Amino acid sequence: SLRTTKPRIFLxxxxxxxxxxxxxxxxxxxxxxxxxxVGDIISRFEKKGFKLTGLKLYQCSKxxxxxxxxxxKLKSFFPKLIDYITSGPVVCMxxxxxxxxxxxxxxxxxxxDPLQAGPDTIRGDLAVPTGRNIVHGSDSPENGKREIAxxxxxxxxxxxxxxxxxxxxx
Ligand code: ADP
Numbered sequence: 144s145l146r147t148t149k150p151r152i153f154l155x156x157x158x159x160x161x162x163x164x165x166x167x168x169x170x171x172x173x174x175x176x177x178x179x180x181v182g183d184i185i186s187r188f189e190k191k192g193f194k195l196t197g198l199k200l201y202q203c204s205k206x207x208x209x210x211x212x213x214x215x216k217l218k219s220f221f222p223k224l225i226d227y228i229t230s231g232p233v234v235c236m237x238x239x240x241x242x243x244x245x246x247x248x249x250x251x252x253x254x255x256d257p258l259q260a261g262p263d264t265i266r267g268d269l270a271v272p273t274g275r276n277i278v279h280g281s282d283s284p285e286n287g288k289r290e291i292a293x294x295x296x297x298x299x300x301x302x303x304x305x306x307x308x309x310x311x312x313x
Pocket of ligand 1: 215220224254255273274275276278279280282
């Protein structure tokens with residue numbers, strides 16, 4: 144029976160687990176939630192082969208929004224940005240992948256100004272003004288870690304091995 148079968152070590156899994164792994168924090172902003180494009184956005188990262196390790200709908204505080212965007216504190220649009228991010232629930236996501244996952248997610252998202260974002264990117268397809276660009280993605284692996292730690296509590300993240308890992312990572 145299944146219960147008595149000895150656990151087998153599947154070599155590709157073992158090798159994949161030794162590869163460098165990065166994390167990125169992706170967030171559907173309040174306009175994306177209101178516009179009903181959460182499923183579309185999640186689907187793009189799933190199809191790219193990223194591994195979802197955290198997901199929640201969340202109304203964030205002003206303090207959290209300000210901490211998240213602290214590098215932009217001196218920008219003239221900062222107060223507007225904080226109002227925007229706290230204007231309704233956001234969808235917080237932690238995604239994991241091999242080296243390059245953070246930059247790859249930024250490509251799927253497209254340029255900050257949706258007018259400059261290429262076709263087939265999330266912002267290029269779904270948004271127009273920079274102040275309503277519907278999605279956030281970390282800009283470096285360091286910020287990926289920092290932002291995931293900021294938005295998620297430890298028990299909210301899941302460690303799991305997708306069966307497709309050996310087909311998605313070298
Ligand atoms: P990104 O989100 O692409 O990493 P930034 O870190 O430069 O871009 O800016 C963070 C967010 O601040 C943007 O996604 C956008 O929502 C907002 N923002 C940036 N520049 C402007 C601007 N000129 N006017 C209004 N909002 C802006």
